[in-house]
Every structure is written in structure tokens, then in C-alpha cells.
Amino acid sequence: MNKELRVDPTVCSGHGLCAELLPELITLDEWGYPIVARGAVPGSLDRHVRRAVTDCPALALKLLPVS
Amino acid sequence: MTYGTTVPYPAPSPGPRGSHPAGTAPARTGPGAPGDLPRLLPEHGAVPVDLRTHLSRHAAPPYFGQPGKLIPVLEAAGLTGRGGAAFPVYRKLEAVAEARTQPVVIGNGAEGEPASDKDKSLLWISPHLVLDGLQLAAEAVGSQAVALYVHRNTRLQERLRAAVAERAAAGVDVAAVEIIDAPPRFLAGEESALASRISGGPAMPRFKPPRVFERGVVGRPTLVHNVETLAHIALIARYGPAWFRAAGTPGEPGSMLCTLHQADGRRDVVETGLGTPLRDLLRLDGTQAVLSGGYHGAWVPAADAARMTLSNEDLQAAGAFVGAGVLVALPADCCGIAETARVARYLALESAGQCGPCFNGLPRIAAALDEVAGPRPDPRAVTDMIRWAGLVEGRGACHHPDGTTRFVRSALHVFREEIRNHSAGRCVDPAREPFLPLPADTALDAADWN
Amino acid sequence: MNGITHSTALWYASRATGVVSLLLLTGVVLLGVLVNRQGRLPGLPRFVVTGLHRNLSLLGVVFVAIHVITAVLDPYVSIQIAAVVVPFASSYKSLWLGLGAISLDLVLALILTSLARARISRRFWRSLHWLSYAAWVSALGHSLFISTDLQSGVLLYMTIACILAVLAAVIWRVAHAGREIPREERAAATLAMMSPRGAPRAPGSPRDGARRRAPENVR
Numbered sequence: 001m002n003k004e005l006r007v008d009p010t011v012c013s014g015h016g017l018c019a020e021l022l023p024e025l026i027t028l029d030e031w032g033y034p035i036v037a038r039g040a041v042p043g044s045l046d047r048h049v050r051r052a053v054t055d056c057p058a059l060a061l062k063l064l065p066v067s
Numbered sequence: 068m069t070y071g072t073t074v075p076y077p078a079p080s081p082g083p084r085g086s087h088p089a090g091t092a093p094a095r096t097g098p099g100a101p102g103d104l105p106r107l108l109p110e111h112g113a114v115p116v117d118l119r120t121h122l123s124r125h126a127a128p129p130y131f132g133q134p135g136k137l138i139p140v141l142e143a144a145g146l147t148g149r150g151g152a153a154f155p156v157y158r159k160l161e162a163v164a165e166a167r168t169q170p171v172v173i174g175n176g177a178e179g180e181p182a183s184d185k186d187k188s189l190l191w192i193s194p195h196l197v198l199d200g201l202q203l204a205a206e207a208v209g210s211q212a213v214a215l216y217v218h219r220n221t222r223l224q225e226r227l228r229a230a231v232a233e234r235a236a237a238g239v240d241v242a243a244v245e246i247i248d249a250p251p252r253f254l255a256g257e258e259s260a261l262a263s264r265i266s267g268g269p270a271m272p273r274f275k276p277p278r279v280f281e282r283g284v285v286g287r288p289t290l291v292h293n294v295e296t297l298a299h300i301a302l303i304a305r306y307g308p309a310w311f312r313a314a315g316t317p318g319e320p321g322s323m324l325c326t327l328h329q330a331d332g333r334r335d336v337v338e339t340g341l342g343t344p345l346r347d348l349l350r351l352d353g354t355q356a357v358l359s360g361g362y363h364g365a366w367v368p369a370a371d372a373a374r375m376t377l378s379n380e381d382l383q384a385a386g387a388f389v390g391a392g393v394l395v396a397l398p399a400d401c402c403g404i405a406e407t408a409r410v411a412r413y414l415a416l417e418s419a420g421q422c423g424p425c426f427n428g429l430p431r432i433a434a435a436l437d438e439v440a441g442p443r444p445d446p447r448a449v450t451d452m453i454r455w456a457g458l459v460e461g462r463g464a465c466h467h468p469d470g471t472t473r474f475v476r477s478a479l480h481v482f483r484e485e486i487r488n489h490s491a492g493r494c495v496d497p498a499r500e501p502f503l504p505l506p507a508d509t510a511l512d513a514a515d516w517n
Numbered sequence: 518m519n520g521i522t523h524s525t526a527l528w529y530a531s532r533a534t535g536v537v538s539l540l541l542l543t544g545v546v547l548l549g550v551l552v553n554r555q556g557r558l559p560g561l562p563r564f565v566v567t568g569l570h571r572n573l574s575l576l577g578v579v580f581v582a583i584h585v586i587t588a589v590l591d592p593y594v595s596i597q598i599a600a601v602v603v604p605f606a607s608s609y610k611s612l613w614l615g616l617g618a619i620s621l622d623l624v625l626a627l628i629l630t631s632l633a634r635a636r637i638s639r640r641f642w643r644s645l646h647w648l649s650y651a652a653w654v655s656a657l658g659h660s661l662f663i664s665t666d667l668q669s670g671v672l673l674y675m676t677i678a679c680i681l682a683v684l685a686a687v688i689w690r691v692a693h694a695g696r697e698i699p700r701e702e703r704a705a706a707t708l709a710m711m712s713p714r715g716a717p718r719a720p721g722s723p724r725d726g727a728r729r730r731a732p733e734n735v736r
Contacts, residue, residue, distance in 0.1 A: 008274040009422035010464045011639065015555050017563045029458050033423035055567050057552050059639050064276060271700075415708055420700035430704050434711035516701055 003063040005049055007036050012060035021052040040066050104314065105338040106322055107298045113192055115226075118233050121195040127239055128199040129304050130206055135164055137207040137304060144308035145320045146300070150175060150256070150293030151361070151391040153379065156300070159290060162280045164208040166288035172205045172242075173265065173284065174198075176217040176294040177249035177256035180361045181413070181504050182393045185324035186294050188336040190223060193298060194230045198244065200297025203304050205242045208290055214245040215294075216261055224248065250516055251506070253362075253417035257465050258283075258291050260419075269516040271419040272465035293391075295324055315341035319378050325392035328504075330354045330399075341389070343377045349396040356397045356481050358503075360390030362410050363470025365477035366403065369396075386477055397502065402495050403482035406503045407475065408436035413505050414471045419516070425468045428459035432475060442492050449479065449486070527591040532666055534584035536675075539660045541577035542624070543679040545570060546653050550686040554693060571631070578628055581621060610663055617659035623652035653683060 005025060007018075014032035024045060025037040041049050041063070053061045109116055116124075131137055142157035163170045174197060178186040190197060197215070205213045215231075217224055227246050234240045247265055249255045255270040262283035264270035283289025292300075299321060303311045312320040319341040327335050330353050339348060349357060349372070357372040358364055365387035367375070375381040382388050397403060415429035435452040438444045456476060459468035479486070488494060548570035557563055589596050596614065600607030602622055605615035630637060630645050657680070661667050667676045698706050 008464070009424065009462060010272075010274050012423060013555070014423055015552075015563065017567060020562045020564050029424065031423055031427040033427075033462070035458075035462070054635055055564060057567060059634065059642075412708070415704050418704040420703035426700075426703040426707055430708035431711055433708065 002040050002066055004039060004066045005036055005041050005053075006062050006064055007034050008060045008062060009033070011058045013058050015057050017055055017057065018052045018061055021055060022048050025049070026052070036061075104322055104340065106302055106314075107189060107193055107196060107295065107324060108336075108338050109192065113188070115192050116195060118195055118230065118237065118239070121193075122239075125196075125199075125302075125305060128202055128301065130203070130241065134207055134209040137203055137300070138164065140303060140308060141300065144303045144311040146296070146303060146311065147319075148293055149295035149299065149323055149391065151363075153389065156292070156296060159280060159292070160204065160207050163210075163288050163290040166208075166281075168287055169212065170208050170210045170288040170290060171212045171214075171265075171284045172201065172208060172210045172290045173213075173247075173261060173292075174201045174215040174294050174297050175256055175258075175261060175291050176215060177261065178218060179251075179253040179256045180363075180391065180393060181253075181506055182326060182328065182358075182361050182395060183391055184326045184334070185336045185392060187218070187220070187223065189295055189298060189324060190217065190227065194227055195234070196298035196301045197294045198230060198234060198240070198297075199301035199304075200292070200294075200299070201244060202240050202242060203300055204290060204292060204297060210290070211242050212284075212287075213242045214247045214265065216247045216249050216256075216265065218249045218255070219251050252516060253414065254419060254465065254467060257467075259465065261291060262289055264517075271421055271516060272463075272467075274464045316378060318380060319389075323377075323389075323392050325377070325394055328393075328395040330396040334504075339377065341378055345372045345375050345377060345394065348377065349394055351396065353399055354396040355399045355401070356403055358393070358395040358397065359387040361393035362414060362474055362503075363466070364388065364390050364393065365473055366397075366407075366481040367477075368481055386473070386480075395503065400496050401499055401502050402440065402485060402497065403478060404436065404485050404489065405440040405494075405497070405499075406501065407478035407482070408433065408440040409501055409505065410503055411436045411471065411475055414467070414474070418467060419465075422463040422468075424459045424462040428455045429468060429471055431455050432459075432471070436475065436478075439486060439489060442489060442494065442497075444489055446490070452479070527587045528593055531584055531587040531591060532664065534580045534587065535660060536666070536672065538577055538580045538584050539656055539679065540675070541573055541580060542620075542653055542656050543683060545574045545577060546649060546683055547686050548573065549649060550690050553690060574624075574628060574631075578624065581624065585621065613659055613663040616655045617663065620652050620655035620659055623648050623655065627652065650687070 005022075012033060014028075014034075016028055016032055016034070018034050018036075019026045019028045022045070025041070026034045029035055049063070053063060138157050138160050141160065142155075146156045147153040148156060148159075163172075176186050176190050176197075178184070201213055201215065205211070215227060217227060224246055231240070231244045231246065235243065249261070249264065250270050252260075252270055254260050254272060255264065257272050258279045259273040259275065260270045262279045263273055265284045266286075279289045279291055281288060283291070299311070314320070314322045322338050322340050324336055324338050325348065327333075327337060327348055329335075329350055331350075337348070345351075345357065345359075351357075351369050351373050354369045354372075356366045356368055358366055359372075359382055365385070367382070367385045367387050371385055375385070377389060377392075377394075379389050397406065411429075411433040415433040418426045418429050420426045432452050432455050435448040435455070438448040439452075452475065456472040460472055461469060463469070485495065548566060551558075551566050552570055555563075556566070558566055558569075585601050588594070589598055589601065594609050596607050596609055600611075600614060600618060602618055602625075604618040604622075605611045606618070607614045626645060627649055630642055634642055657676075661676065666672055
């Protein structure tokens with residue numbers, strides 16, 4: 001997949017699900033907000049990434065073309 | 068709610084080389100000799116230029132008759148945005164001109180930076196240059212939806228409305244111009260905040276993509292230009308790229324407006340060519356450091372500044388940049404850390420409160436700076452501050468966190484001696500009057516963002 | 518004899534699956550409030566809350582489907598198929614059945630929009646999702662009055678428990694919304710938490726300080 005995972009910080013409210021579902025790419029900062037790894041998403045994580053995007057209660061995660 | 072200090076629109080001071088000459092001279096028509104300054108401001112005093120004077124000096128705006136023709140002219144001139152980002156102007160126009168839906172053109176006069184006066188001064192003194200530029204840009208991208216976004220100031224907005232009406236009556240304009248009110252917030256002039264406000268919402272930044280040139284005001288492709296940029300466009304369209312390039316340097320051509328804060332407290336707006344030595348603009352004796360680029364800019368030690376010119380080539384090497392031309396000479400008897408701490412608190416309170424990293428990190432950084440500005444600060448304050456700076460950079464919807472950390476990091480470096488003094492319980496002058504300008508009060512209400 | 522047994526089986530199946538549907542829907546509403554409040558089920562990761570919320574709702578649809586089909590097929594009462602989704606279109610207990618139809622319509626709308634969540638606008642999805650409360654209330658009205666099953670005995674206690682649970686969840690949610698700090702004030706609230714050495718508060722501190730409880734983390 002030549003897409004990058006990004007979080008829209010204006011809608012993210014720090015639920016923290018994404019870090020549980022995708023620990024390879026997402027960690028939480030000391031305030032509970034996600035730090036998302038930059039760069040194209042590795043193909044092996046495809047399924048997990050899509051799940052994280054769908055499951056985010058705020059729909060804050062987005063798959064965008066690599067900038 | 069009042070917006071802080073009133074801004075007199077002062078006469079550009081005649082001293083420093085590169086700005087306009089003092090003394091009397093007959094009112095001239097046309098641009099004068101190439102390289103002559105001023106271009107945007109009138110020669111003498113801060114007397115506002117009315118439509119008749121404007122037309123007798125420059126004639127009517129040279130409409131091209133079809134969209135797109137202006138763009139190669141601007142490309143040749145090498146004009147970059149004067150709102151702070153210095154993005155090549157022709158590229159923005161190209162991107163919007165390519166749009167398939169009807170674009171919107173906005174002149175951005177929302178000068179949220181407390182240390183900057185140049186946009187207000189330009190709008191007060193030379194509104195017709197700005198309005199010419201707006202019309203020419205609208206023609207270039209094929210837009211009929213044009214507006215000027217101006218900070219909340221009744222006198223200025225009335226004057227602008229009168230200018231627009233006068234032009235409409237005289238048949239100078241091809242598109243109707245709306246004057247839109249911007250809330251007095253630091254972030255109100257940010258492109259996506261502007262688009263959000265004009266679309267009817269609060270002036271709060273949005274996540275990108277999409278950028279405003281793709282989807283901005285009410286979802287339409289939007290061209291946003293600083294009002295000074297528009298004024299330059301108005302002159303380049305008349306007098307050509309070569310004339311524009313006669314000032315400035317080959318790499319950074321043209322002239323620009325600067326807001327100068329001298330160490331003795333004087334505050335002026337001057338027009339100068341890019342590449343002007345900083346020591347010709349600011350009096351550096353009795354100065355310990357120079358702030359370049361406003362409150363999202365960076366501090367530079369005075370000794371270094373004395374060797375630099377007003378150019379990104381020089382300033383970026385020192386971690387600063389030209390930005391919107393704010394230059395502050397910090398007196399030697401000021402505590403640089405205390406000044407930075409005051410501004411950092413202001414910047415933290417100007418957070419839109421949308422993004423977790425920003426509204427959590429910036430106030431903590433400001434509080435830590437407050438700690439370091441006091442006697443015998445907790446040694447963890449600096450390490451905490453640096454950790455938080457790393458946590459907020461790049462994690463907001465806009466560059467507010469990044470600009471704030473740039474400003475703070477440069478202070479930690481340039482004023483490191485002062486920090487050591489504070490650890491030993493000494494300060495250059497703890498009771499000194501504050502130097503850096505800030506508005507009188509801050510926003511705390513939803514209404515303050517609308 | 519055969520016909521009556523068959524009919525009775527359908528009737529019982531409809532009533533049983535109806536009860537289970539109400540329980541599942543109640544569970545879904547409670548879990549929905551828990552997701553919104555960023556709460557957790559003790560000892561379990563956060564994604565279990567959202568996962569359970571989704572899975573129970575899908576399971577609920579299955580039980581509602583069986584409940585509806587058995588009711589329609591059952592010859593003892595005559596319920597036209599149209600009355601399943603068109604409120605008040607049946608002649609049999611039209612009001613209470615109508616509430617059931619309303620609830621079913623709403624649940625279908627909620628499920629379909631949630632399945633298409635990534636493709637529709639966030640604001641539209643959110644506005645529609647508020648109807649989940651209406652769906653639950655309609656389901657409750659339908660269940661309570663369409664027969665006397667829930668009006669006595671164990672099932673009555675169960676129903677009261679469901680009502681109290683949802684009421685408590687709603688109060689919890691509304692109370693939080695009342696305490697939540699609006700965007701424009703969040704930075705100031707954080708700063709107020711951090712004031713060092715008892716320094717003077719930022720100019721123009723939150724006007725209604727009494728309304729706020731100091732949050733450990735500003736959300």
C-alpha cells in the first residue's frame with residue numbers, strides 16, 4: 001500500500017484504541033494522544049491498519065497518499 | 068473586548084539606509100527610477116493615498132483581458148508571499164487557476180502577530196494598491212468571488228468599505244469586493260482558519276489535506292494572499308518583473324515592509340529591499356539579541372545579527388527566517404527569558420484548543436519557562452520543556468506548536484547565559500518593564516473566535 | 518394438535534427472541550455510552566469495548582430478525598409484513614407494534630450507517646447515531662406493552678434493571694458533557710493547572726471557575 005497513516009488532531013480525543021490495535025505504528029504520548037509513525041504503511045500491516053482506521057471511535061485516523 | 072494596544076499608523080522613519088528618503092520632492096508619477104523606494108508606501112508621511120492620487124501616480128490597474136496572463140509575469144518577477152511563508156506567488160495562482168470549480172480569492176489582512184503593524188499600515192495608507200492586486204489576482208484565476216479579510220477595527224473597515232465603493236463607482240474594479248471581519252486572534256490569519264471563518268464557522272485551523280487551494284471557503288478552491296503580496300502584484304503588473312527585481316537580491320528579489328522595534332522603544336513600519344543589512348535597520352548598540360520573524364520566529368545574538376542581512380539565506384543559517392518582517396532589538400537590560408516566557412504564555416493561550424498535543428503541551432512549556440524566568444528554578448524545567456517541545460512539533464493541525472517551539476528553543480540557546488544566572492539566583496533586571504508587545508487580554512469564549 | 522403446537526412454538530420463539538433483543542439492545546446502549554466516555558471494561562483492552570458494542574449490535578439484529586419473522590409467520594396473530602417496518606400499519610395492537618416497527622427502522626438505519634462509517638461524513642454519522650436512544654425507548658415501549666410478559670415476575674425485574682442501567686448511563690454521560698471544557702478554554706485550563714510558585718493567574722482566567730473541577734488531564 002503506498003499510503004501513509006495520519007491522525008486528524010482536531011477530531012482525535014485520545015481514546016487510545018489505535019495504539020492497542022496497531023502498536024507497531026502508534027504509541028501514546030504522556031497525555032494519551034497518538035504519535036503515528038510517518039512514511040508508507042508496510043504491506044504486512046494492511047489488515048491491522050484498516051481495522052484501526054475503522055474502529056477509531058472519533059474516525060480520526062486517515063489513510064492518505066504519501067506526502 | 069478591545070484588541071490591545073492601539074496602533075498609530077506612524078510615519079516611516081527616515082533614518083536607516085534602504086528605506087524611503089526624507090526631505091521634499093515633487094510628487095511623482097510612475098514607479099520612479101528602478102530600485103527606488105518606497106514603492107508601497109508614499110514618500111512623505113503616513114498620509115493615506117486616496118483613489119485620485121493613486122490613479123494619477125499609477126493609472127488604472129492593467130487588466131489583461133483574460134485569466135492566466137498575469138502568472139508568467141509573477142513567475143519572472145520571483146515574488147514570494149509576504150505573509151510569512153514566502154511561498155512563490157505564481158505557484159499558488161497556477162494551482163487555483165487550474166481548478167475546475169469557481170475559485171474564491173481572499174486578501175488576508177488579518178495581522179494576528181502582535182509585534183507586526185505592516186499590514187494595518189499598508190491597508191490604512193495604500194489600500195488601493197492592495198485592492199488593485201486583489202482584482203488582478205481574481206482576473207488571473209477567473210474568480211468573481213472576492214473578499215478582503217481584515218482584523219476587527221471599525222475605522223479601518225469603514226475606510227476600506229468606502230474605498231471599495233469609490234472604486235466600484237469609478238468603474239475601476241471588475242469584481243465586487245466584500246470586507247470580512249476577522250476575530251482578533253493570533254491564528255485568525257492562518258489559511259485554513261481563514262477559510263473556516265469565511266465559510267461561517269470559527270477562525271480555527273483545519274487538518275490538511277485538503278489545502279485551501281484545493282478546498283477552502285465553502286469547499287471551493289481558494290486563493291489566499293497577504294495584503295502586502297497583493298500590493299506588490301499591483302505594481303509588478305504595471306511596471307514589470309525587471310523593475311521589481313531592481314530592488315532586493317537575485318535570490319530574494321524585491322522590497323518588503325518591516326515592523327522595526329528599536330531598543331529605545333520606537334516602533335516603525337519601513338519599506339526596505341531584501342538583502343538590506345540588519346544593522347541598517349536596527350540600532351544594535353545596547354542590544355543583546357534580535358528577534359526575527361515575530362513570535363513564531365527566532366532569536367539571534369546581536370553580534371551575529373550585526374553581520375547578517377535581511378535575507379533567508381543569512382537568517383535561516385541561524386535558525387531564524389525573514390517571515391513577515393518583524394525585527395525586534397532586545398535591549399541589553401532586559402531579561403530575555405522573562406520576555407520569552409511572557410510571549411510563550413500568550414502563544415499558549417492563543418491555542419485553538421482543538422489538538423491534544425497543542426493545548427496540553429504549549430501551556431506546560433509556558434509554565435516551565437515561567438519557572439526558569441524566576442530565581443533558582445527547578446532544574447527539571449528545562450529538560451521537561453525540551454521533551455514537551457519534541458512532543459508537540461508537527462502534531463497539530465497547523466504550525467502554531469512548531470512556531471512556538473522554534474521561538475522557545477532559540478531563546479533557550481541565545482539566553483543560556485541568563486538561565487545560568489537565574490540558577491545562581493541572579494537576573495539582569497527582574498523588575499524591568501516588559502518590552503515585547505502583547506495584546507491587553509486573551510480569548511476565553513467561543514464568541515472570541517467568531 | 519400439530520397446528521397448535523407449531524403455532525405455539527412460533528409464538529414462544531417470538532417472545533423469547535424479543536426479550537433477548539431488548540437485553541442486547543440495552544447492552545449496546547450501555548457499551549455505546551462507555552465508548553463515548555472512553556471507559557473500559559475492567560481488565561480488558563479498550564478495543565474490546567468498541568468491538569463488543571459492534572458485535573452485540575449485530576447479534577441483536579439477528580435476534581430481532583428471528584423475533585420479527587416468527588411473529589409474522591405465526592398464524593395466531595395476523596401481522597402484515599408491511600407492519601414490520603411501517604409504524605402503526607397493523608391492525609393487531611397497532612400502537613405497540615408500531616413502536617416496534619419504529620425501533621426496527623432506527624436500528625437498521627444505525628447499523629447501515631455504521632457499516633458505511635468510513636465512507637459517509639462524520640457529522641452525518643454522529644447526528645444519526647443519537648437516534649440510538651430513540652430506538653431503545655421505542656423498543657422498551659414495544660416490549661413492555663405488546664404483551665404482559667414483562668409486566669410481572671422475573672422479567673419485570675429484568676426490565677426495571679435495564680431501565681435503571683440506561684438511566685444511570687445517560688446521567689453519567691450528561692454530567693460529563695456539562696463538565697467538559699470547551700475548546701477555546703482548554704489551553705487556559707491547562708495553564709491554570711500549571712501555575713508555578715502561586716504566580717498570578719493568566720489575565721482573564723476562566724470566568725466560571727466554580728463550574729470546573731480541576732482535571733488531571735484536559736480533554
